[in-house]
Amino acid sequence: MIRTGFRVAARFGQHRALLRAPSLQPRLSPAPACGSSTDSLVSRFCPEKTDLKDYALPNASWCPDMLSLYQEFLEKTRSDGWIKLPSFKSNRDHIQGLKLPSGLAVTSDKGDWRIFTRCIQVEGQGYEYVIFFHPSEKKSVCLFQPGPYLEGAPGFAHGGSLAAMMDETFSKTAYLAGEGLFTLSLNIRFKNLIPVGSLAVLNVDVEKIEDQKLYMSCTTQSRDQQTVYAKCSGVFLQLKLEEESPQ
Amino acid sequence: MIRTGFRVAARFGQHRALLRAPSLQPRLSPAPACGSSTDSLVSRFCPEKTDLKDYALPNASWCPDMLSLYQEFLEKTRSDGWIKLPSFKSNRDHIQGLKLPSGLAVTSDKGDWRIFTRCIQVEGQGYEYVIFFHPSEKKSVCLFQPGPYLEGAPGFAHGGSLAAMMDETFSKTAYLAGEGLFTLSLNIRFKNLIPVGSLAVLNVDVEKIEDQKLYMSCTTQSRDQQTVYAKCSGVFLQLKLEEESPQ
Numbered sequence: 001m002i003r004t005g006f007r008v009a010a011r012f013g014q015h016r017a018l019l020r021a022p023s024l025q026p027r028l029s030p031a032p033a034c035g036s037s038t039d040s041l042v043s044r045f046c047p048e049k050t051d052l053k054d055y056a057l058p059n060a061s062w063c064p065d066m067l068s069l070y071q072e073f074l075e076k077t078r079s080d081g082w083i084k085l086p087s088f089k090s091n092r093d094h095i096q097g098l099k100l101p102s103g104l105a106v107t108s109d110k111g112d113w114r115i116f117t118r119c120i121q122v123e124g125q126g127y128e129y130v131i132f133f134h135p136s137e138k139k140s141v142c143l144f145q146p147g148p149y150l151e152g153a154p155g156f157a158h159g160g161s162l163a164a165m166m167d168e169t170f171s172k173t174a175y176l177a178g179e180g181l182f183t184l185s186l187n188i189r190f191k192n193l194i195p196v197g198s199l200a201v202l203n204v205d206v207e208k209i210e211d212q213k214l215y216m217s218c219t220t221q222s223r224d225q226q227t228v229y230a231k232c233s234g235v236f237l238q239l240k241l242e243e244e245s246p247q
Numbered sequence: 248m249i250r251t252g253f254r255v256a257a258r259f260g261q262h263r264a265l266l267r268a269p270s271l272q273p274r275l276s277p278a279p280a281c282g283s284s285t286d287s288l289v290s291r292f293c294p295e296k297t298d299l300k301d302y303a304l305p306n307a308s309w310c311p312d313m314l315s316l317y318q319e320f321l322e323k324t325r326s327d328g329w330i331k332l333p334s335f336k337s338n339r340d341h342i343q344g345l346k347l348p349s350g351l352a353v354t355s356d357k358g359d360w361r362i363f364t365r366c367i368q369v370e371g372q373g374y375e376y377v378i379f380f381h382p383s384e385k386k387s388v389c390l391f392q393p394g395p396y397l398e399g400a401p402g403f404a405h406g407g408s409l410a411a412m413m414d415e416t417f418s419k420t421a422y423l424a425g426e427g428l429f430t431l432s433l434n435i436r437f438k439n440l441i442p443v444g445s446l447a448v449l450n451v452d453v454e455k456i457e458d459q460k461l462y463m464s465c466t467t468q469s470r471d472q473q474t475v476y477a478k479c480s481g482v483f484l485q486l487k488l489e490e491e492s493p494q
Contacts, residue, residue: 090398090401091398091399091400091401092401095401099401100400100401104400104402104403104440111395112372112395112396113395113396113398113401113443114395114396114398115398115399115405116396116397116398116399116404116405116407116408117405117407119366119367119373119396119397120366120367125359126366148358148359148360148361149359149360149361149363149366150363150366151337151338151360151361151362151363152338152362152363152418153338153347153351153428153429154337154338154339154342154346154347154360155351156351157363158362158363158364158411158414158415159411159414159418159429159430159433160363160364160407160410160411160412160413160414160415161363161411163407163410163411163414163433164405164406164407164408164410164411165407166407167405167406167407167410168405168407171399171406181400182400182406182437182440183406183437184436184437185434185435185436185437186406186410186433186434186435186437187432187433187434187435188432188433188434188435189431189432190429190430190431190432190433193351193429196360
């Protein structure tokens with residue numbers, strides 16, 4: 001086993017020069033226990049008022065299965081502890097007021113940045129998805145409808161598009177459940193192809209949090225659970241975002 | 248271990264009704280040894296004359312590193328047995344005259360389909376990549392430059408975008424090296440983040456072909472090999488495409 005400290009340094013290899021500066025090094029080490037509570041992470045992540053467009057809302061391209069399951073989960077947000085996560089154009093919008101540790105700030109905020117899973121803006125052509133998160137049970141459900149720009153074999157979603165969707169659902173879950181910030185590993189077994197335009201349901205669970213790592217599992221299947229599309233496990237590294245200094 | 252025959256059936260679970268028809272079942276079984284030679288697969292895959300747009304050609308967005316390594320490999324296509332693979336808008340274009348086995352033909356050819364890794368058409372914003380393949384050594388190199396629509400953490404490529412790029416490079420390699428058609432598994436360890444706009448080099452090798460499965464490995468690193476971005480292993484299932492019957 002490679003120790004966590006080394007892995008952090010390794011991931012930040014391209015910033016080695018910065019990491020070597022003694023004054024920065026402590027700030028880049030993951031906190032022994034990341035301190036923010038899930039409640040405070042969630043309330044920051046889900047602002048009650050914002051001008052940002054939320055891409056995780058129904059549109060005309062959603063298939064009936066996707067729409068009705070969305071309504072079911074929306075009902076559960078009122079009674080059952082589930083939270084619908086907003087989905088903005090870029091992770092920069094999600095972490096407003098926070099920033100990556102100093103060694104990792106390599107680019108300006110200017111330019112047209114998009115989170116990969118929102119890279120295609122034409123409704124229905126690319127990624128359609130919405131993630132619901134359950135804070136106390138540390139689990140998520142993602143409703144995913146791949147469009148025709150996500151094709152692999154003719155008529156079916158590319159394996160890589162599902163891999164990215166699972167990684168992204170892991171990512172949001174890991175962040176809110178325990179400040180998990182970076183994917184360390186993904187282990188995917190594909191079982192069936194997802195037809196383009198149909199609904200796939202991702203069920204994500206946080207299995208354990210240990211040594212600054214979050215261990216998660218995901219099963220992707222049809223709504224009736226009769227067809228498993230893929231199973232995946234993922235490990236994320238905890239790392240605390242820093243408060244941005246006021247301009 | 249689950250036997251291959253079962254895995255094939257499982258992957259085609261949504262076509263169970265079709266699979267149950269005895270007349271179709273034998274056609275869906277993978278051939279004990281897929282018969283086409285790499286040479287004939289390659290010559291079909293790389294048509295000398297075509298009207299289709301090849302997206303794997305240099306454009307103004309390519310960084311100097313990507314351009315110069317492209318030129319280096321282009322040189323090797325003249326002397327060293329490497330082949331530059333064309334990259335069309337959809338896999339439908341790549342397998343012209345062939346089709347998936349009957350049970351898997353679920354959609355019409357009408358509509359705007361794109362292979363996932365060519366889903367963003369604005370130069371430089373999404374996936375820029377080109378794959379070189381070496382038939383006799385059964386290995387590939389992919390030059391990959393992620394654009395700002397592939398973002399995960401601010402300024403860096405989403406882990407899922409790299410997962411998809413590795414899957415796609417595996418996919419083309421598996422097909423040409425031995426009619427590998429479907430991803431069975433991906434096992435990815437991420438080591439460092441790829442800065443948006445920079446070059447990452449994927450080195451793919453076919454490790455072995457056994458029991459209708461291709462076992463491959465991929466190392467993704469910086470051009471100078473000083474920074475490893477990710478390591479990945481992948482298993483693909485062999486399955487022979489069928490000749491399309493003339494209309």
